Amino acid sequence: MIRMLLADDQNMLRGAMATMLELEDDFVVAHQAGAGDEVIQALQMQTFDLLILDIEMPNCNGLEVVNWLRQHNRAEKVLMLTTFSNTAYVKQAIKMNVEGYLLKDTPSEQLAHAVRDIVCNGRIVISPEITYQFVQGDNNPLTEREKEILQLAERGLSTKQIAAELFLSPGTVRNYFSELLDKLGAQNRSQALFMAKKKEYI
The missing domain is CATH 3.40.50.2300 (Response regulator)
Structure with missing residues (x-):
């Protein structure tokens, strides 16, 4: 046991x-x-x-x-x-x-x-x-899940809709967005999406 x-x-x-x-x-x-x-x-x-x-x-x-x-x-x-x-x-x-x-x-x-x-x-x-x-190194700091979330946000989905799409809770998705903002140095999700695309992270 x-x-x-x-x-x-x-x-x-x-x-x-x-x-x-x-x-x-x-x-x-x-x-x-x-x-x-x-x-x-x-x-x-x-x-x-x-x-x-x-x-x-x-x-x-x-x-x-x-x-x-x-x-x-x-x-x-x-x-x-x-x-x-x-x-x-x-x-x-x-x-x-x-x-x-x-x-x-x-x-x-x-x-x-x-x-x-x-x-x-x-x-x-x-x-x-x-x-x-780790294998990818620091070139792209985003995980596959974070990329998925940003791509869904780009399609205009709300936090609740993203959660349903990925079978996560809305709170978990909010945690992911919070981590994304920290990683990208962004103030909001729109800015995070813009920066991620500019740096070709997604």
């Missing part, structure tokens, strides 16, 4: 993910947390095989939790789940020897496979989308 801790500050998403994970016969979500400091509190009382952590959490983010783990020589393996594929985050996580890094829209069967690969087979698992971004 693989015992895991699941941490995400979005309650509905965390609950849905926990339910999905526990459909697997060999998985048990032994603890859930909504903030990084709650994760550390739980770790002071029990052990787990795997921590599934969101990067963006209040009070103590996912990377700070990993730093705490390393300082205390803990054996728990870590799988980062995030809506962001920011290269800087990924590089920092890899430097900390995180065992996995996947996007939150990873299909459930792929997530389950990744958990077993990390815990049972000792493998490092990184989303193909993120790997592709």
Whole structure:
């Protein structure tokens, strides 16, 4: 049985993910947390095989939790789940020897496979989308998903329509747009689209 801790500050998403994970016969979500400091509190009382952590959490983010783990020589393996594929985050996580890094829209069967690969087979698992971004280097900072979102925005689709088209939640699409604005140094989505096309990112 693989015992895991699941941490995400979005309650509905965390609950849905926990339910999905526990459909697997060999998985048990032994603890859930909504903030990084709650994760550390739980770790002071029990052990787990795997921590599934969101990067963006209040009070103590996912990377700070990993730093705490390393300082205390803990054996728990870590799988980062995030809506962001920011290269800087990924590089920092890899430097900390995180065992996995996947996007939150990873299909459930792929997530389950990744958990077993990390815990049972000792493998490092990184989303193909993120790997592709590294292979391409810094010439194009946009992930395939971000390109898709901008292309749909170019067609005039609203956030809600883009979410429906990509089977994502509107909140997830808004997070992607926020990350896009940061990457491109844009003030709004129209400017982001203009800059992405000018630089031939899409």
